[in-house]
Amino acid sequence: MQLIFEKSVEGKRGIKIPRSDVPEAGEIPKGYQRVKAPSLPEVSELDVVRHFTRLSRLNFSIDANFYPLGSCTMKYNPKFTEQIAGLSGFSGLHPFLPFLSEDLVQGALEVIYETERLLGEITGMDAFTLEPLAGAHGELTGLLLITAFHKYHGQPKRYVIVPDSSHGTNPASAAICGYEVIIIPSDKDGCMDFKKYKERLNDEVAAVMLTCPNTLGLFNPHIKEIADLAHKAGALMYYDGANLNAIMGKIRPGDVGFDVVHLNLHKTFATPHGGGGPGAGPVGVKKELASFLPVPRVIKKDEKFVLEENLPHSIGSIAPFYGNFGVILKAYAYILLLGKSGLISVSEHAVLNANYIRARLKDYYHLPYDRICMHECVFSAVKQAKNGVHAIDIAKYLIDMGFHPPTMYFPTIVKEALMIEPTETESKQTLDQFIEAMIEIARLAEENPQMIKDAPTTTPVKRLDEVKAARNPDLRWKGE
Amino acid sequence: MSYVPHTREEVKEMLKAIGVSSIEDLFADISEDLRAKSFSLPEGKSEFEVKEHLERLSQKNNSFLISFLGAGFYDHYIPAVVDALVSRSEFYTAYTPYQAECSQGILQTIYEYQTAICALTDMDVANASLYDGGTALFEALMMAFRITGRNKVIIDGGLNPLYQKMLFTYTANLPLEIIKLPPQVGQVERETLYQHLDEKTVAVVLQNPNFFGTIDDYTDIVEQAHSVGALVIVSVYPIALGLIKTPGEMGVDIVTGEGQSLGLPLSFGGPYLGFLACKKQFVRKMPGRVVGATVDKEGKRGFVLTLQTREQHIRRQKATSNICTNAALCALRALIFLSVLGKTGFIELAKLNYDKSEFAKTVLKKIPGVEVLNTPTFNEFTVRISEDANEVVRKMLTKRFVPGLPLGKFFKDMNNYLLITVTEKRKKEEILRFAEALNDAINL
Numbered sequence: 001m002q003l004i005f006e007k008s009v010e011g012k013r014g015i016k017i018p019r020s021d022v023p024e025a026g027e028i029p030k031g032y033q034r035v036k037a038p039s040l041p042e043v044s045e046l047d048v049v050r051h052f053t054r055l056s057r058l059n060f061s062i063d064a065n066f067y068p069l070g071s072c073t074m075k076y077n078p079k080f081t082e083q084i085a086g087l088s089g090f091s092g093l094h095p096f097l098p099f100l101s102e103d104l105v106q107g108a109l110e111v112i113y114e115t116e117r118l119l120g121e122i123t124g125m126d127a128f129t130l131e132p133l134a135g136a137h138g139e140l141t142g143l144l145l146i147t148a149f150h151k152y153h154g155q156p157k158r159y160v161i162v163p164d165s166s167h168g169t170n171p172a173s174a175a176i177c178g179y180e181v182i183i184i185p186s187d188k189d190g191c192m193d194f195k196k197y198k199e200r201l202n203d204e205v206a207a208v209m210l211t212c213p214n215t216l217g218l219f220n221p222h223i224k225e226i227a228d229l230a231h232k233a234g235a236l237m238y239y240d241g242a243n244l245n246a247i248m249g250k251i252r253p254g255d256v257g258f259d260v261v262h263l264n265l266h267k268t269f270a271t272p273h274g275g276g277g278p279g280a281g282p283v284g285v286k287k288e289l290a291s292f293l294p295v296p297r298v299i300k301k302d303e304k305f306v307l308e309e310n311l312p313h314s315i316g317s318i319a320p321f322y323g324n325f326g327v328i329l330k331a332y333a334y335i336l337l338l339g340k341s342g343l344i345s346v347s348e349h350a351v352l353n354a355n356y357i358r359a360r361l362k363d364y365y366h367l368p369y370d371r372i373c374m375h376e377c378v379f380s381a382v383k384q385a386k387n388g389v390h391a392i393d394i395a396k397y398l399i400d401m402g403f404h405p406p407t408m409y410f411p412t413i414v415k416e417a418l419m420i421e422p423t424e425t426e427s428k429q430t431l432d433q434f435i436e437a438m439i440e441i442a443r444l445a446e447e448n449p450q451m452i453k454d455a456p457t458t459t460p461v462k463r464l465d466e467v468k469a470a471r472n473p474d475l476r477w478k479g480e
Numbered sequence: 481m482s483y484v485p486h487t488r489e490e491v492k493e494m495l496k497a498i499g500v501s502s503i504e505d506l507f508a509d510i511s512e513d514l515r516a517k518s519f520s521l522p523e524g525k526s527e528f529e530v531k532e533h534l535e536r537l538s539q540k541n542n543s544f545l546i547s548f549l550g551a552g553f554y555d556h557y558i559p560a561v562v563d564a565l566v567s568r569s570e571f572y573t574a575y576t577p578y579q580a581e582c583s584q585g586i587l588q589t590i591y592e593y594q595t596a597i598c599a600l601t602d603m604d605v606a607n608a609s610l611y612d613g614g615t616a617l618f619e620a621l622m623m624a625f626r627i628t629g630r631n632k633v634i635i636d637g638g639l640n641p642l643y644q645k646m647l648f649t650y651t652a653n654l655p656l657e658i659i660k661l662p663p664q665v666g667q668v669e670r671e672t673l674y675q676h677l678d679e680k681t682v683a684v685v686l687q688n689p690n691f692f693g694t695i696d697d698y699t700d701i702v703e704q705a706h707s708v709g710a711l712v713i714v715s716v717y718p719i720a721l722g723l724i725k726t727p728g729e730m731g732v733d734i735v736t737g738e739g740q741s742l743g744l745p746l747s748f749g750g751p752y753l754g755f756l757a758c759k760k761q762f763v764r765k766m767p768g769r770v771v772g773a774t775v776d777k778e779g780k781r782g783f784v785l786t787l788q789t790r791e792q793h794i795r796r797q798k799a800t801s802n803i804c805t806n807a808a809l810c811a812l813r814a815l816i817f818l819s820v821l822g823k824t825g826f827i828e829l830a831k832l833n834y835d836k837s838e839f840a841k842t843v844l845k846k847i848p849g850v851e852v853l854n855t856p857t858f859n860e861f862t863v864r865i866s867e868d869a870n871e872v873v874r875k876m877l878t879k880r881f882v883p884g885l886p887l888g889k890f891f892k893d894m895n896n897y898l899l900i901t902v903t904e905k906r907k908k909e910e911i912l913r914f915a916e917a918l919n920d921a922i923n924l
Contacts, residue, residue, distance in 0.1 A: 014820035024835055037823055053568065061571070062573035274571070274810075348506075464776050475771070
């Protein structure tokens with residue numbers, strides 16, 4: 001499809017700027033002026049509408065397709081919560097208003113205060129900050145808190161432990177925070193190797209970062225022992241909440257020894273992923289770490305919500321204001337809608353759906369860890385790869401069948417990984433259709449592998465040359 | 481309320497296929513001592529009840545004020561077409577376009593967004609978006625740190641104090657020395673800056689217009705910095721770039737900014753949009769997602785996420801950043817906003833802001849006890865008043881005016897300073913009434 005820039009016609013106008021009702025002020029002083037006008041498109045409003053409407057139709061999305069992208073929790077995003085975020089009393093609110101008077105924003109501060117309390121109860125943590133703007137940002141915030149905690153106790157540390165199955169963001173966040181990363185391999189059950197963990201743990205470890213259930217979708221039954229050992233060595237436990245959707249009401253990170261957690265509101269709490277953001281990554285802590293939380297904090301004082309700026313031990317600010325408020329609102333509305341039983345039901349059915357897929361596909365695809373899983377299951381396409389059909393080929397053929405592919409080649413400890421997370425909002429009918437498609441692919445991999453390798457054929461473009469894209473980066477339109 | 485679609489019969493069939501007898505069996509790995517000690521949440525409510533509750537809360541906020549508040553976050557008009565198009569769920573219920581063939585819509589919009597950001601800033605390349613202007617600045621600093629391998633950073637006092645605070649928070653544990661220049665309402669004091677600039681300097685961090693509203697031309701600072709091998713990072717206000725000299729024209733190395741003014745609601749602080757653009761020689765040091773054009777196996781143009789070997793999901797602890805989810809939908813808003821305004825509309829919008837602000841300056845200058853402190857400015861400026869700014873704010877609020885940001889909140893010795901912003905949304909009549917009310921607040 002043509003770019004909006006390629007549709008540009010000199011002199012064409014979209015929105016007209018209103019006529020000025022004040023005298024013309026002349027030009028900005030010489031030397032401070034822009035020399036060349038920005039080459040933005042010149043198109044009509046209808047051109048814009050048609051362009052973006054057509055582009056939208058080139059996408060798979062939850063609203064149109066099953067989207068079992070593992071670790072991303074692509075559940076249905078309720079229309080209701082979208083409507084709530086659009087209420088003008090929220091969307092038009094300037095974030096500096098409470099700096100003038102907190103009376104102007106009591107409703108918004110109450111949303112923040114209440115959401116923090118609800119998330120605290122869901123995870124078993126004592127205090128929350130909603131400032132972090134996405135999951136990885138939450139990790140960085142959590143590690144800054146952990147660093148501040150150790151410094152405060154006069155014991156600055158050097159290392160962060162992560163298992164080899166962790167999300168890439170875990171070691172990346174640790175590195176940005178100035179830590180060296182210790183990687184612990186997984187054992188035959190798919191969990192962090194306990195013996196090797198014990199060997200590597202030492203008093204210079206600041207934190208142990210775990211995803212629970214892990215990225216294989218497996219629950220680690222030794223979680224408490226891991227936490228106890230970490231605490232004994234002076235390390236704190238960090239909970240990557242990417243997979244919280246599996247355990248609500250069943251287990252709370254705070255009860256089993258985690259000191260810091262981040263949540264992804266755009267996963268568990270159903271706020272839309274937006275094609276790659278915005279998300280929100282609130283961080284919860286145990287009371288020992290609460291005084292380090294970023295400012296401003298929303299507190300309740302004489303039945304009024306106020307901002308507390310002066311907390312001497314706070315790490316400072318990690319976002320300009322109070323977090324992605326528009327996203328927080330949607331998650332708050334979602335929690336109120338579902339309530340206690342609703343959230344428990346979410347996790348139960350997320351786990352049911354994943355196990356159903358696991359059970360029905362394990363005769364067709366290699367299942368490297370054959371045990372009951374939580375909210376996602378990880379298959380390997382090694383059987384199919386013998387016929388030249390790799391995980392990526394299966395992914396592309398699924399596109400032709402109308403399904404968004406699972407996460408592929410992750411976690412990296414599984415060869416030819418296909419990581420499937422169906423979520424609780426998918427019906428048995430949808431799962432059955434997907435399962436049938438996967439069985440059909442397994443059959444074709446035996447009988448007609450080329451057919452899979454030619455996929456996709458129904459998409460606006462065929463397989464794209466990624467090597468060319470990386471070798472000669474063309475990152476913007478430069479004119480004809 | 482529940483979005484779980486299963487019937488009881490279906491659950492039974494599924495359990496049977498799995499080979500267990502109850503859902504609870506699936507949680508057998510979680511022993512009793514690990515179970516949740518509490519889960520005391522309210523029971524669910526209907527849409528109607530939740531809506532009523534949130535409407536009530538939204539009405540406890542006061543959004544019907546005539547606002548002259550900006551300070552980096554601006555109340556610009558958002559054309560209806562922006563909301564209409566980003567509300568298409570094909571956009572907002574998709575995720576990061578890992579699977580290019582079924583994500584060409586998102587990928588092309590990001591490529592177009594990158595093009596638009598380059599056009600605004602006159603830079604060579606831009607990434608797919610970051611969370612906000614402050615985190616974008618931190619990422620730019622980390623990038624400069626990697627490029628130069630040095631460890632001293634000079635931050636101008638005209639940088640938004642919120643961003644200064646964020647930079648200090650993020651770098652607290654890193655081997656970086658940060659020199660912070662004193663706040664300066666007017667243009668950057670070159671001599672003070674150059675005293676600190678040397679062969680150890682990673683970068684000079686500036687803002688244009690600065691936090692107090694002053695426009696500057698940093699060409700000379702760029703030359704000086706480059707002469708000692710340091711980089712220059714500038715945070716910009718994108719709407720101002722319709723009129724003011726661009727970072728590209730000044731030779732700046734890395735440009736960041738808050739994209740909220742490009743069609744995003746203020747939304748009490750987020751979600752916002754961080755943009756980052758740079759010279760092409762630094763492209764492989766950039767943080768975050770980047771989309772590139774390529775061809776498919778039949779030679780047809782298509783778009784993919786590219787240069788992924790910089791990123792956390794491949795490089796893990798050696799990645800250029802930890803960012804994963806960014807602000808794609810916000811970037812889309814900015815792109816639609818810029819497209820529907822177009823080249824001429826964008827410049828006219830900037831000019832209208834400038835004209836209104838200059839008009840307000842002229843009117844306010846006439847008030848005894850009000851002194852406009854800076855020039856040239858774009859659409860906001862700093863005034864010194866003869867009264868305590870907080871007191872004036874209090875009086876103005878009772879007349880339904882938000883008179884700007886009292887600067888004493890951030891800078892000592894500035895208790896009678898106000899930062900006043902005038903966007904295109906302020907009518908002449910409102911500006912005149914505002915001046916009258918300010919006169920009353922100070923002189924009555």
